[in-house]
Amino acid sequence: MKNVFLIIALFLSSNLFAQLPDGSTAPDFTLDDIVDSNTYNMYSYLDQGKTCFVEIFAAHCPGCWGYFQTNTLKDLYNNYGPNGTEEVMVFALEYDEYNFYDAFIGIGPAWVTAGNWLDGTPYPIFQVEGGDRTVFQDYNVTFYPVVYIVCPDRSLKRVSTSLSAQQLYDGLSDCSWLSIEEPVNASIFYVHDRKLIVEGYDEVQSLQITNMQGQVVKQLESLQEETVSLEELDAGVYLFQLASTSGIEVKRFVVE
DSSP: OHHHHHHHHHHHHTTGGGSOOTTOBOOOOEEEBTTTOOEEEHHHHHTTTOEEEEEEEOTTOHHHHHHHTTTHHHHHHHHHSTTTTSOEEEEEEEOOTTOOGGGGBTOSOTTTOSSBSSTTOOSOEEEOOGGGGHHHHHTTOOSSSEEEEEOTTSBEEEEOTTSOHHHHHHGGGGSGGGOOOSOOOSOEEEEETTEEEEETGGGEEEEEEEETTSOEEEEESSOSSSEEEOTTSOSEEEEEEEEETTEEEEEEEEEO
8 A cells, every 4th residue: 555655656746847837727617516516617706806716635635634724725715705805716626536425524544534624614625526527637637735826817826835825815916917017106005994095196197996806996097186085985805006107006905
């Protein structure tokens, strides 16, 4: 048995660089989660302007279990998912073939399951079997755990499992739709009491505010004063793009 695991380990390690390269278009998938058989389609979430995190793991994998116990993806989902700021979605795809439900709740020997994967997990977990397993070919899976951030423009980037939930959230700025040009320090801006305060407003050439679905909700060609009212906006997370004589800045802010 040890020899078998050694051969598998050597095979996986020899293919570490065979994953999808950063910037690739993320393959779509439609899968039913193991808990209540709800159907999820990743592209439908991307089309809503959400950023998706895709984890590929194996129920028996000690490294996967160690990552699971950090609660990183749980915290990310709880804070920024459907019950949080609604900016992200998390999907977990289980790689082992022919697993039964017991493997997901920690029943079985160590080479079958490392623990209870469903305990306290708020995001969908998929038991990927049969024809659905082509998703692993699409993602060229050669080892696990692996976590990808998938941007609304459908480009992906592999992220380290050593990152915290906050660091993963900060990684949303890697997405092209949140692309930021060289930092501009000509204007200082912040949100307070449903007002956007812009110091150096006379240098502003335009201001555009969009919601997390990419819809423009406010646009000004210039600023006549340093305070911009946000009273008409619903509570939620927004982006504003400020163009000044010194360049462009894009920032995320919250309206409460």
